[in-house]
Amino acid sequence: MHSLTSARPNLRQASFLAAALLLGGAAHRAHASDLLGLYVGASAGEGYAQSTRDNSYFAGPGPEQQASHPAYAFFAGIRPTTHFGVELEHVNFGPAPQGFSFDSSRAVMHGNAAFGVLYLPVAGLEPYLKLGVARLQSRVSGVTLNIPVCIGDIACPLFQVLTPYAETETSTHVASAAGLQYRLGSWSIRGEYAHFTTDGVHPDVASVGLLKSF
DSSP, X not given: OHHHHHHHHHHHHHHHHHHHHHHHHHHHHHHHHHTOEEEEEEEEEEEEEEESSOOTTSSSSOSSEEEEEEXXXXXXXXXXXXXXXXXXXXXXXXXXXXXXSSXXXXXXXXXXXXXXXXXXXXXXXXXXXXXXXXXXXXXXXXXXXXOOOOOTTSOOOSOOEEEEEEXXXXXXXXXXXXXXXXXXXXXXXXXXXXXXXXXXXXXXXEEEEEEEEO
């Protein structure tokens, strides 16, 4: 009789422990499932570009030119597992500031990218790494003022010529990014630093984004 009485509390404790483990496992699976699925988002920040040669994205000739300007991106992705996903992105680096000249010009750079994403969830935060391919296009257009050059005793022309121009460069290269993401239910806030490469120009973007999971 004594053995039956002492066994009942042990059985009750074991039942409570098993229920707690089952509930904890279910909660963990529910939280993990919240991480998965489709998502869309947008980000904005600052773009930085450095040229290692003459390039239409910068005003004037000469290597090692730099520019800083607002940038934004739209993206969509799918996350089939907790640690891996795929993301498509359209990025726009905005108009690059042009150097002082008599030209009236406008330069823009934009393009599309496809990334594989590695997530490393840690204590409610999600550091992640992205690696993929980006196809970027830079275009400069405007009107240039051609000032006549006087040579020797030849009379200088009394007129000046306004010449419209446009130049486009497109290239495909490897792109990469690293960031940190924090989830608030079906919404997430992320901070990211991305690096792109085109022919002769190396644009980077530091941004803050908001995404919605489905």
